[in-house]
Amino acid sequence: MSRLVAVTVTLAVMAAGCSSMKPTATDPAPDEPSSIRVATFNASLNRPVAGQLVTDLSGEDAQARAVADVIAANSTDVLLVNEFDYSGQDAVTLFNDNYLDGQYPYSFTAPVNTGVDSGLDLDKDGELGGPGDAWGFGQFPGQYGMVVYSKFPILTDSVRTFQNFLWKDMPDSLLPRDYYGEVADALRLSSKAHWDVPIDVNGKTLHVLASHPTPPSFDGPEDRNGKRNHDEIRLSADYISGADYLYDDNGVRGGLEDGASFVMLGDQNSDPVDGDSVAGAIAQVLDLPRVQDPAPGSAEHGTDTADFADPTPGDLRVDYVLPSDDLTVIDSAVHWPSGTEHPSDHRLVWVDLEI
Structure with a gap:
């Protein structure tokens, strides 16, 4: 489990984070039902120093190859990868081209708060600078970032x-x-970022709501990380509910449009029953009328999605694929192969949806 945490990110910056190649497959007509596999995977593709992920992906890296094998085994159409260091488009393109056989013609990534120095003594150690004084815990800007890959236009x-x-x-x-x-009053809420990435699935818009709240641990009796985790999850819940207090990085106010189709993805660092979460943290989303919980599982581990240290915190359900109530869930699973080494302490979670 990783340790994590003026309004002007322009559309030009966001455009720089997306590729715009045309798909090679022939799309069905817009009025035909479309079944797609949507997945989330905290792949632990984070590195201790800036630029190392780009270097590793430029050659042959054993862990990245193992991550790619997991992704290939699950044939995902839309995929959120958590803990993928942000370095502009470089690492995103290298991973797709060198490890994923170029199967994702579209992608989105953007800056995150991890490792971005706040200039404040947020960790109360009497010194400025360092990972604990960043807006989100990180050794360098962009550590523990994320990326959305898609076979459909973003x-x-x-x-x-x-x-x-x-x-x-x-x-x-x-x-x-x-x-x-x-x-x-200066604190940013998102330890990384919260994104709404609309994807055109054969003429219908699917909003991918991506996030990776901080773990509710590594703090003291004030429970600052637990409370932040709770409110980061609440941001997603309120966005789905259309809260008008929200404003994005371009100053646009409000949440998701009423009736929009969406799927919420990501490592939420919150189990419904176990772990260190503030009570009811993930329930803020799971209990929304517009949210379906397919409760993906595996044969040996039930709905758990992460293999953490035993006995504490132990295996937990922290990674979620949560579609809106207007989408038909066809199937779902947690990819948890038995008896094999795994490239991450998290498992890939997927849901098949009829759009």
Whole structure:
């Protein structure tokens, strides 16, 4: 499990994070039902220093090859990869071309808060700088980032990102002001970012809601990471519910349009029953009327998706693929092969949807 945490990211920046090649396959007519496989995978493709992931993906890296084998074994059409260091488009393109056989003609990535220095003493160690004083915990800007890969066109001009949304601007938040003191009002909520990435699936728009909230651990009695995890998940829940207090990185206010089709993806670092989460954290999404929970599982591990240290925290369900109620769930699973080494402490989770 990784340790994680003015409103102007322009559409031009977001466009730089997307490729725009045309698909090679012939698409069905817009009125034909389309079955697609949507997946999330915290692949642990993070590295200790900036630029190392690009270097590794430029050659033959054993872990990246093992990650690619997992992805290939599951034939995903739309995929969110968590813990993929941000370096512009370089690593995204290298992984697709060198490891995924170029099967994803579309992708989206963007800057995240991890490793971005705040200039404040957020970890209360009496010094400025270092991973604990970044807007999201990280050794360098972009560590533990994320990327969306797609076999269908990404509607670049309609992407929304919430990297800069301030925690104080969430009504009735759990922001621990007593701990942070005078710097509390400067804190960004998202430890990485929250994205709405619309994808055109044969003429119908599917909103991919991507995020990776901080683990609710590695703090003290103030439970600052637990409370942040809770409110990061709440941001997604409120976005799905169309909350008007939200504003994105271009200053556009409001949440998801009423009735829009979506699938929420990502390592939420919150189990419905076990672990260190604030009570009810992931339930904020699971209990929404518009959210379906297919509860993907594996034969030996049930709905757990992460293989953490035993006995604490142990195996947990923290990775989710949650479609909107207007989509038909055909099948779902957690890819958890038995008796084999795995490139990450998380497992790939997929859901087949009829769009």
